[in-house]
Amino acid sequence: MPFYFKKGCSFIALSMLLIGSVSIAVKAKTLTIVDQHGRPVELAVIELLQPVKNDKPLQVAVMDQVNKQFEPKLLTIVKGQQVAFPNSDDIRHHVYSFSPIKPFELKLYAGTPKAPLTFEQSGVVVLGCNIHDSMVGYIYVAQSEAHFLTDVQGKVVLPDNTSSYLLWHPEQDKELGERSEHIWPQDNSHSKVEIELVTPAPRNTFGEMFKDSHGN
Amino acid sequence: MSLVARCQKVAIALSVMITVSGCQSTPTSLYHQVGEQAGLERLTDAFINQIGQDKVVFHYFKQTNVSHFRTGFISHMCAVLDGPCQYQGDNMVQIHTGMNISEYDFNHTVDLLIAAMNEVGISHPVQNKVLAKLAPMRRNIIKI
Numbered sequence: 502m503p504f505y506f507k508k509g510c511s512f513i514a515l516s517m518l519l520i521g522s523v524s525i526a527v528k529a530k531t532l533t534i535v536d537q538h539g540r541p542v543e544l545a546v547i548e549l550l551q552p553v554k555n556d557k558p559l560q561v562a563v564m565d566q567v568n569k570q571f572e573p574k575l576l577t578i579v580k581g582q583q584v585a586f587p588n589s590d591d592i593r594h595h596v597y598s599f600s601p602i603k604p605f606e607l608k609l610y611a612g613t614p615k616a617p618l619t620f621e622q623s624g625v626v627v628l629g630c631n632i633h634d635s636m637v638g639y640i641y642v643a644q645s646e647a648h649f650l651t652d653v654q655g656k657v658v659l660p661d662n663t664s665s666y667l668l669w670h671p672e673q674d675k676e677l678g679e680r681s682e683h684i685w686p687q688d689n690s691h692s693k694v695e696i697e698l699v700t701p702a703p704r705n706t707f708g709e710m711f712k713d714s715h716g717n
Numbered sequence: 718m719s720l721v722a723r724c725q726k727v728a729i730a731l732s733v734m735i736t737v738s739g740c741q742s743t744p745t746s747l748y749h750q751v752g753e754q755a756g757l758e759r760l761t762d763a764f765i766n767q768i769g770q771d772k773v774v775f776h777y778f779k780q781t782n783v784s785h786f787r788t789g790f791i792s793h794m795c796a797v798l799d800g801p802c803q804y805q806g807d808n809m810v811q812i813h814t815g816m817n818i819s820e821y822d823f824n825h826t827v828d829l830l831i832a833a834m835n836e837v838g839i840s841h842p843v844q845n846k847v848l849a850k851l852a853p854m855r856r857n858i859i860k861i
């Protein structure tokens with residue numbers, strides 16, 4: 502047993518070394534996003550301002566409805582891409598967007614799929630459900646494939662030629678859909694950016710209205 | 718004054734109202750007897766509160782948009798009780814499909830509605846007439 506343990510450890514150490522050397526070879530840039538309390542911010546979208554040419558055919562992306570939630574909560578696509586809205590719940594949903602770049606309403610009844618929608622303009626689309634106000638989702642429509650999401654540690658690895666980028670997060674203290682522009686600090690391989698997050702407004706649900714009677 | 722005579726009088730008054738203001742409920746309609754729009758609003762608010770305090774069926778409603786439910790429920794009741802409304806929402810089957818509501822939970826919800834009707838002072842004879850309108854909907858609501 503101790504023998505195996507040791508062997509496992511040295512294997513991990515070796516692979517860490519390897520990963521280290523690979524990332525040095527690629528010379529990527531690492532960006533960390535934190536909030537006003539210094540906490541890492543997950544699911545921030547970083548879009549490079551030098552768009553890459555896209556030659557891959559665009560897949561149909563999926564924004565599903567699962568347990569009265571959007572799944573994923575945040576979907577990133579490229580402009581011109583289609584999004585399907587299946588409904589994995591047994592109940593109906595009335596999904597809507599009031600966002601100027603793509604206003605729509607889709608009544609999704611169980612077992613009757615609707616045709617995918619095409620998102621022609623770049624920007625941010627906020628999704629809701631008329632029936633279930635607890636549901637909030639986002640579609641970020643990027644100019645090109647050159648867009649990235651921060652991980653749980655608030656980190657994202659960007660290409661070495663990154664010089665300027667757009668930053669967006671759904672809970673940012675800004676107009677919804679407003680993105681901030683940033684310049685990469687010269688000669689730095691790391692950069693840390695602080696953004697101000699706000700607690701989302703309470704939803705218009707029975708759960709919210711009667712939370713004192715039921716807890717969470 | 719006999720009931721018939723009274724009804725005739727009101728009917729005449731009503732026909733004048735119709736020519737003046739267009740669409741109104743007849744004074745004998747259930748819609749009228751529950752207090753028209755304002756009465757339905759009070760009833761629906763009391764019903765929402767009953768559901769909100771309830772342990773048995775609350776889970777069905779937890780994520781439901783209160784304002785949407787309120788508007789839809791009022792307009793549906795108005796149409797069902799022969800009021801001057803065109804209910805534009807989904808039908809009972811579309812709404813309740815997938816909820817798999819048991820008979821027990823259905824009856825319990827009806828009890829909450831009765832409690833709400835008591836709360837806003839709707840008389841028992843009127844309550845019975847309201848329930849008689851709703852009862853046939855049961856098969857379009859439960860176990861789907």
Ligand code: HEM
Pocket residue numbers: 592593632633774777778780781782785786787788789790793806807812813816818822823824826827851852854855858
């Ligand atoms: C005769 C009895 C019933 C009637 C007339 C009725 C009527 C309605 C109406 C008109 C709406 C739509 C409101 C809107 O437009 O948003 C609705 C929604 C709803 N009803 Fe019923 N209902 C009945 C019984 C029940 C029962 C027994 C349950 C569960 C125990 C239930 C659960 C719900 C829920 C959860 C919604 C909100 C929609 C959703 O969250 O998907 N209903 N009902």
